[in-house]
Amino acid sequence: MLGKEKCRILKEIRRKIADENDIPFVTEECTHKGNCRGTCPRCESELRYLEKQLARRTAVGKTVTLAALCTGMALAASGCAPVGISHIVGGGTELSGAVPYTDVIETPEPDIEVETGEVDWPGNEVELTGEVAPFEEDDPSADAFPFNEEETEIYLENDLSGMVAYEYGE
Amino acid sequence: MVSEKSSEALFPLLSIARLRMGTDGTGVTTLVAGAGCPLRCRWCINKKLLSDAPAENVSAAELLDRVKIDDLYFRTTGGGITFGGGESLLHADFIAQFRKICPSEWNIYAETSLAVPRKAVETASGCVSFFIVDCKDMNSGIYSAYTGGDAERMKANLRYLIETVGPQRILVRVPRIPEYNTEADQKRSVSELKALGIENTDVFDYIIREE
Ligand code: SF4
Numbered sequence: 001m002l003g004k005e006k007c008r009i010l011k012e013i014r015r016k017i018a019d020e021n022d023i024p025f026v027t028e029e030c031t032h033k034g035n036c037r038g039t040c041p042r043c044e045s046e047l048r049y050l051e052k053q054l055a056r057r058t059a060v061g062k063t064v065t066l067a068a069l070c071t072g073m074a075l076a077a078s079g080c081a082p083v084g085i086s087h088i089v090g091g092g093t094e095l096s097g098a099v100p101y102t103d104v105i106e107t108p109e110p111d112i113e114v115e116t117g118e119v120d121w122p123g124n125e126v127e128l129t130g131e132v133a134p135f136e137e138d139d140p141s142a143d144a145f146p147f148n149e150e151e152t153e154i155y156l157e158n159d160l161s162g163m164v165a166y167e168y169g170e
Numbered sequence: 171m172v173s174e175k176s177s178e179a180l181f182p183l184l185s186i187a188r189l190r191m192g193t194d195g196t197g198v199t200t201l202v203a204g205a206g207c208p209l210r211c212r213w214c215i216n217k218k219l220l221s222d223a224p225a226e227n228v229s230a231a232e233l234l235d236r237v238k239i240d241d242l243y244f245r246t247t248g249g250g251i252t253f254g255g256g257e258s259l260l261h262a263d264f265i266a267q268f269r270k271i272c273p274s275e276w277n278i279y280a281e282t283s284l285a286v287p288r289k290a291v292e293t294a295s296g297c298v299s300f301f302i303v304d305c306k307d308m309n310s311g312i313y314s315a316y317t318g319g320d321a322e323r324m325k326a327n328l329r330y331l332i333e334t335v336g337p338q339r340i341l342v343r344v345p346r347i348p349e350y351n352t353e354a355d356q357k358r359s360v361s362e363l364k365a366l367g368i369e370n371t372d373v374f375d376y377i378i379r380e381e
Contacts, residue, residue: 001191009191010198013246038189044239051242066245066275 004030006038014046020065023053179264181233182206182225184256188240194254194302195279197247200237207257208285209317211306213347213376216256230267241273250277250299259286262293269297284327285319291327295334303328304343307351308359316350325366332367343372 011027018025027046054064182205190199205225207216228236237251244250251272253265258280269278277299284291284303294301305324307313313321331340344359346352360371 001193006189006191010189010243013198013243017242017246047239047242054242066242 001038003036003038007036007040007043010038010043011046014043014050017050017054017066021054021057023050023057025050178229179261179267180227180229181261181264181268183228183233184225186236188237189243190252194252194281195249195277195300197249197277198240198243199249199252199277199279200240200244201252201254202233202237204253204255204258204261206260207255207283208260209257209283209319211317212350213378230264230271233268234272238272241276244277245273245275248277250279252279252281252302253298254281257286258282259284259290259294262286262290262297266293266297283317283319284324284331285317286327288327288330291330292334295331298335299339301331301335301340302343303331303340304345305359305363306345307347307355308362309351309355312347312351312355316347328368329366337367337369340368341370341372342368343374346373346375348376348378 007030015025015027017023025046030040030042032040058064181202184203184205185201186203187201190201191197193199194201203216207214210217240249251268253261258265259282265278265280272278278297279300279302280294280298281302281304282294283306305328306317306321308321308325310321313319313324328340328342342363344356344363346356356373360373363371
């Protein structure tokens with residue numbers, strides 16, 4: 001799956017979390033040209049912002065709803081062997097199609113760095129304020145899980161499986 | 171510090187890949203790859219890595235610290251952590267420890283060949299949400315020629331898994347392995363798996379690229 005497509009899906013998930021929990025949320029379409037890893041500092045800050053807002057709601061006794069946004073995403077697999085054409089049959093969705101040789105774990109380096117460098121966002125230069133201020137890196141609550149396991153009620157609903165493009169590999 | 175760590179299982183971490191979708195689990199998953207494998211598959215893509223790469227030993231708490239960044243995605247999509255490798259069930263004790271401390275809403279997936287001692291499968295059956303099993307081929311001759319291992323061990327573990335966790339929590343991958351099996355062999359493997367009670371199979375081709 002291309003990074004841009006991944007980014008679109010993740011952004012949709014963030015937007016849904018915000019909507020379900022009455023969290024003011026402003027996000028802009030990315031105008032970055034070319035591919036990416038599906039995330040960037042801006043996307044990460046939106047996620048941290050949501051965590052912080054959800055934690056606040058939990059702290060004051062509000063119910064936090066985390067809808068199952070993509071319950072229909074396919075269970076496929078990559079594994080330790082060279083992947084090719086797959087046809088999943090059974091309880092899962094049947095998938096087929098030629099895919100490139102994918103998912104080779106070639107490096108001991110974690111494949112998780114957030115992409116750095118210039119991302120051309122409209123309004124990137126404008127500092128967000130108020131409820132939509134990006135997550136502050138030095139916030140001591142940053143490392144805490146946003147939810148109290150006892151107090152959080154979680155509802156699974158809204159199957160948006162149709163929005164997911166099934167594909168193998170990265 | 172040393173004595174604290176000695177009581178807990180450590181995971182030989184090779185790599186972490188975030189934000190995977192539809193590749194190795196349901197929803198958004200993070201693939202955590204560990205070193206070590208009892209098999210020696212001819213077309214193994216990780217062969218060099220499994221034997222040569224220095225792996226960083228991490229505790230369950232340390233791993234949780236690295237992967238919790240995607241907690242919201244996991245919870246909202248039914249995703250979670252996929253342990254791969256190498257052979258993930260070599261680290262079943264670690265996975266059990268990780269399961270205890272990670273949020274209960276996360277799913278834990280394990281990619282495995284089931285070429286492991288029964289004890290590991292028993293431990294995993296209590297802490298893994300879904301098993302993705304690469305059976306290679308159900309024919310013992312093909313299996314041992316390709317992997318150097320014993321198909322009977324894999325089959326016995328698979329039967330045990332079916333009995334303990336149920337077929338709904340298992341996907342068996344049936345590869346077409348160049349130079350080792352044919353489409354007819356794949357079909358025979360699928361038939362044998364169905365006879366065992368397996369409901370989810372993934373029939374696919376290994377694609378070998380020359381270096
Ligand atoms: S089971 Fe996977 S990791 Fe182990 S040797 Fe075979 S292909 Fe390699």
